[in-house]
């Protein structure tokens with residue numbers, strides 16, 4: 001007797017494509033010129049990649065003021081979390097860099113979108129010793145291995161985190177290109193091209209998909225049509241690696257090691273805004289941004 005087949009859920013198992021890895025500086029530059037994501041993985045290009053460890057930061061910038069956030073879930077911020085957890089994750093506290101390092105609190109994030117080393121065409125004074133090394137990426141300061149003209153540089157952000165932190169999928173709102181240096185620790189990053197906005201429930205520059213949507217894609221266990229229609233690329237960013245994220249590309253970032261230190265350089269593409277592939281908005285459920293707005297209001301009481 002032929003038994004009827006049960007209705008199987010439409011689950012596709014496929015691992016995301018890897019981001020292209022290059023081992024030569026010249027090749028990395030060529031990928032950047034073609035606006036194609038890639039990772040440089042090779043010997044250090046700049047002195048700060050070797051210098052910027054916890055003892056160096058304590059000694060040369062320990063008193064610097066930083067803005068930190070702590071999430072009860074480690075998620076910054078998952079739209080499917082409860083409103084109170086989102087509010088707590090949004091709350092800011094100002095402390096010194098040494099206090100952050102002493103705290104040793106997993107689920108705490110010092111974000112490069114709050115802590116600028118360089119902004120508005122100037123170095124932020126408290127980071128001048130760090131900038132003496134970090135400026136090597138800039139044509140006017142570096143040797144033969146610089147990557148960005150000073151006139152194109154928008155912002156440089158410093159990131160520090162403990163293990164277990166995840167940050168929400170977004171594209172960088174400025175539509176700048178992004179060079180992300182993994183100086184210490186490890187991160188895992190899932191990236192999506194700008195045209196994937198259709199499947200990501202975009203609201204402003206963020207995806208309102210729950211974090212489980214991206215965890216499913218990473219595991220290659222995709223239960224929804226939206227997951228299957230995306231074109232993800234995945235990369236494990238190890239100490240010394242540099243990731244190039246072209247303008248408009250979405251990124252979902254997981255912080256893996258006990259201490260993760262990154263510098264992000266955001267720089268202008270040199271193209272007019274109307275020539276850039278700006279992702280559009282695809283969210284159809286107004287309740288999600290309302291929940292985030294309420295959490296944002298509550299966050300002022302949670303800090």
Ligand SMILES: O=C(O)CCC(=O)C(=O)O
Pocket residue numbers: 112159166167172178180251253254262264
């Ligand atoms: O490291 C992270 O959590 C996010 C990094 C990021 O969004 C960026 O460099 O633009």
Ligand SMILES: [Fe+2]
Pocket residue numbers: 170171172251
């Ligand atoms: Fe970003």
